[in-house]
Amino acid sequence: MKLYNISLGNIRRRKGKMLFLALGLIIGVSTIVTLLAITETMTADIEERLNQFGANIVMVPKTENLSLNYGGIDVGGVSYEVIEFDQENLARIHTIKNAKNLGVVAPKVLGQVNINEKRILLMGVIFDQELALKTWWQKKGTFPANLDEVLLGSSVASVLGLSPGDKISMGDAVFTVSGVLNPTGASEDNAVIAELGAAQTVLGKKGKITLVEISAFCRGCPISEMTLQIAEAFPNAKVTAMKQAVMSKMQSMEMFKSFSLGVSILVIGIGALLVMVTMMGSVNERTREIGIFRAIGFRQTHVMQIILLEALVLGLFGGVFGFVLGNLVAWGIIPVVIKDGVFVGINYQLGGLCLVMAAALSLLASLYPAFKAGRMDPSDALRAL
Amino acid sequence: MSQTQHLIEIQDLGKTYTSGKNLVTAIDRMDFCIDDGEFVTIMGQSGSGKSTLLSSMGALNRPTRGKVFVDSLDLYALTHEQRADFRSEYLGFIFQSFQLIPYLTVLENIKLPMAVTGRTKREQHHMAVEVIERVGLKTKSDRLPDQLSGGEQERVAIARAIVNKPPIILADEPTGNLDSETAKEIMGLLKSLNRDGHTIIMVTHNTEMEKFASRTIRVRDGNSHA
Numbered sequence: 001m002k003l004y005n006i007s008l009g010n011i012r013r014r015k016g017k018m019l020f021l022a023l024g025l026i027i028g029v030s031t032i033v034t035l036l037a038i039t040e041t042m043t044a045d046i047e048e049r050l051n052q053f054g055a056n057i058v059m060v061p062k063t064e065n066l067s068l069n070y071g072g073i074d075v076g077g078v079s080y081e082v083i084e085f086d087q088e089n090l091a092r093i094h095t096i097k098n099a100k101n102l103g104v105v106a107p108k109v110l111g112q113v114n115i116n117e118k119r120i121l122l123m124g125v126i127f128d129q130e131l132a133l134k135t136w137w138q139k140k141g142t143f144p145a146n147l148d149e150v151l152l153g154s155s156v157a158s159v160l161g162l163s164p165g166d167k168i169s170m171g172d173a174v175f176t177v178s179g180v181l182n183p184t185g186a187s188e189d190n191a192v193i194a195e196l197g198a199a200q201t202v203l204g205k206k207g208k209i210t211l212v213e214i215s216a217f218c219r220g221c222p223i224s225e226m227t228l229q230i231a232e233a234f235p236n237a238k239v240t241a242m243k244q245a246v247m248s249k250m251q252s253m254e255m256f257k258s259f260s261l262g263v264s265i266l267v268i269g270i271g272a273l274l275v276m277v278t279m280m281g282s283v284n285e286r287t288r289e290i291g292i293f294r295a296i297g298f299r300q301t302h303v304m305q306i307i308l309l310e311a312l313v314l315g316l317f318g319g320v321f322g323f324v325l326g327n328l329v330a331w332g333i334i335p336v337v338i339k340d341g342v343f344v345g346i347n348y349q350l351g352g353l354c355l356v357m358a359a360a361l362s363l364l365a366s367l368y369p370a371f372k373a374g375r376m377d378p379s380d381a382l383r384a385l
Numbered sequence: 386m387s388q389t390q391h392l393i394e395i396q397d398l399g400k401t402y403t404s405g406k407n408l409v410t411a412i413d414r415m416d417f418c419i420d421d422g423e424f425v426t427i428m429g430q431s432g433s434g435k436s437t438l439l440s441s442m443g444a445l446n447r448p449t450r451g452k453v454f455v456d457s458l459d460l461y462a463l464t465h466e467q468r469a470d471f472r473s474e475y476l477g478f479i480f481q482s483f484q485l486i487p488y489l490t491v492l493e494n495i496k497l498p499m500a501v502t503g504r505t506k507r508e509q510h511h512m513a514v515e516v517i518e519r520v521g522l523k524t525k526s527d528r529l530p531d532q533l534s535g536g537e538q539e540r541v542a543i544a545r546a547i548v549n550k551p552p553i554i555l556a557d558e559p560t561g562n563l564d565s566e567t568a569k570e571i572m573g574l575l576k577s578l579n580r581d582g583h584t585i586i587m588v589t590h591n592t593e594m595e596k597f598a599s600r601t602i603r604v605r606d607g608n609s610h611a
Binding site: 003 | 478
C-alpha cells in the first residue's frame with residue numbers, strides 16, 4: 001500500500017464525483033482548443049480573403065521625379081519619359097529568397113492612344129494574372145479572350161459612348177470591345193485594357209513593362225524583406241510595400257488572436273476556480289477520512305500528497321478529454337460559423353500543451369485545499385466521527 | 386519527563402472546550418497509570434469525558450492542563466509530525482463505528498497504516514495476510530466495507546489496528562454497534578490480543594464488558610477513579 005493507492009482507490013470508486021471535479025478543467029481545455037481551432041481557421045480565411053484584395057508590392061522604374069498625382073488628380077500638368085523594364089528580365093523575380101511567398105505577379109505596359117480624337121490611357125495586361133489579382137472587377141459583357149479584344153473602364157466607355165460589341169481603332173489595328181467594367185474607383189476606370197502583347201504593339205513598346213503589381217501570401221511572410229529582395233534583383237526598379245494594406249491585414253489578425261487569448265485566459269481561470277472550489281468541498285466532505293489518516297499516523301505532508309495526487313490524475317484526465325472534446329466541437333462548429341470553413345486538423349503539439357497545462361492548473365488549484373486538509377486537527381476531524 | 390516505570394501515565398489531566406460563549410469542561414482532573422500488558426476498560430456514562438481521555442492518550446487531543454506520558458515520552462512536548470510518527474509506531478486505534486475507508490477493500494484497509502512506514506510491498510502483504518487470518522476474514526479480503534456485516538467490519542478495524550504490531554491498542558466502544566453475541570466474539574478476539582502482549586485500553590459504557598478486562602478505571606463528571 002502506497003499513498004497513490006489511496007488516491008487511485010478514491011478516484012476509481014467515486015467516479016461520478018471525480019468526473020464532476022474534472023468537469024471544470026474539461027470545459028476550460030475544450031473551450032481553449034475550440035477557440036484556437038476557430039481562430040486558426042478564421043485567420044487563414046481572413047488572410048485568404050484579404051490576399052484577394054489586390055497587390056501588396058508594386059514595382060516601378062526608378063525615377064528622380066516625384067509624383068504630382070493624388071487620388072487620380074494630377075496637379076503637375078507635365079508628363080515625363082518613363083524608362084520601362086524588359087519583359088524577359090521579369091523571371092528574375094522568382095529567384096528571390098522568399099519566392100515561395102509570391103502569389104500573383106501582374107506586369108503591365110502603359111501608354112496613351114488616340115481613340116475618336118481623344119487621348120486615352122491604354123493598359124496592357126496578362127488577363128489571367130490581372131483577373132487573379134483584381135477579383136473585385138465586375139463587368140458587362142465578357143473579359144477579353146482573344147488578342148483583338150479589349151476591356152473598357154467605366155469612364156472610358158461613358159466618354160466614348162461605347163458598349164460591348166462595338167469596335168475601336170488603336171494604331172493600325174481594330175479591336176472589339178468584349179466588356180465594360182463596372183466603376184471601381186481606381187485608375188482602370190479611365191483605361192482601355194488590352195492583352196499585353198497587343199498593347200505593346202500598339203504603343204511601340206514591344207517587350208517592355210511599365211510596372212508590376214505583386215501579391216504576396218502574407219501569413220508570416222516578411223513583406224519588408226521581400227521588397228528588399230526584389231529591389232536587389234531589379235536595381236533599376238523602385239519597389240514599394242503597400243504598408244497600409246499589409247498593416248491592416250496584420251492588425252486584423254492580431255486583434256483576432258488577442259481576443260482569443262483573452263477569452264482563453266478567462267475561461268481557464270474560471271475552470272481553475274471551479275476546480276479549487278470543488279476540491280475544497282471534497283476535502284470538507286472527507287473530514288472523517290482525513291481524521292482517520294491522521295489518527296493512524298499519517299503526517300500533514302502525507303495527507304497533502306494524497307489530495308495532490310488525486311488532483312494530478314484529474315488534471316491529466318481533464319486535459320485529455322478536454323482536448324478530444326474541443327477538437328470534436330471545433331470539427332462540428334467551424335462549418336457553421338465560418339462560411340466554407342474547414343476544420344484544420346488535430347494539433348498534437350497543442351494536445352501535449354493542454355495536458356501539461358491542465359495538470360499544472362489542477363495542482364495549483366488544489367494546493368490550498370490540500371494544505372487545509374493536511375493542517376486539519378485530528379481531534380477536530382475525529383469529533384466528526 | 387516522568388521517572389516511573391509505567392507504560393502510560395496520566396498526570397493532572399484537564400481539558401476544556403469553548404462551545405460558542407460557553408466553556409465546557411470535558412475532563413476536570415484525571416490521574417492514573419497503566420502498565421505494560423494490561424487490559425483496562427475505562428467506564429463511564431455518555432458525556433463523562435472518556436472519549437476525550439482516550440484521544441488525549443492517543444496524542445490526538447492536546448490537554449488544557451497536565452501531561453500524558455507513554456513509555457516515558459511526554460506526548461505533548463512533541464511536534465505535530467513527531468506525534469504522527471509516534472501514533473504510527475506505538476498505537477493502534479479502533480474507532481467507534483469501525484470507520485473503515487469505504488473505497489478501499491478489506492485488505493487495503495488493513496494495509497492502510499503501513500502506507501507511511503516504508504515497508505516493502507512483500508512485507509506489507511505478508512503482515513496483512515497474517516492479521517487477516519488472525520481475525521478470520523481471509524475469504525473476504527477483496528470485499529468493500531459495505532459488503533460486510535457489523536461484526537466483520539469490526540474485525541477489519543481490529544486487524545487494521547494491529548497490523549503494524551503496536552504495543553498499545555486504543556479502542557473506543559468497539560462493541561457499541563454490535564449484537565451481544567458478536568460483541569462477545571470481538572471481546573474474545575481482544576482478549577487473545579492481550580494474551581499476545583498488546584496493552585489494550587478500551588472505552589465503554591457497557592458493564593458487561595468489564596469481565597474481559599484486568600482492571601477498570603471509572604470516569605464520572607470528568608474525573609477518574611482508578
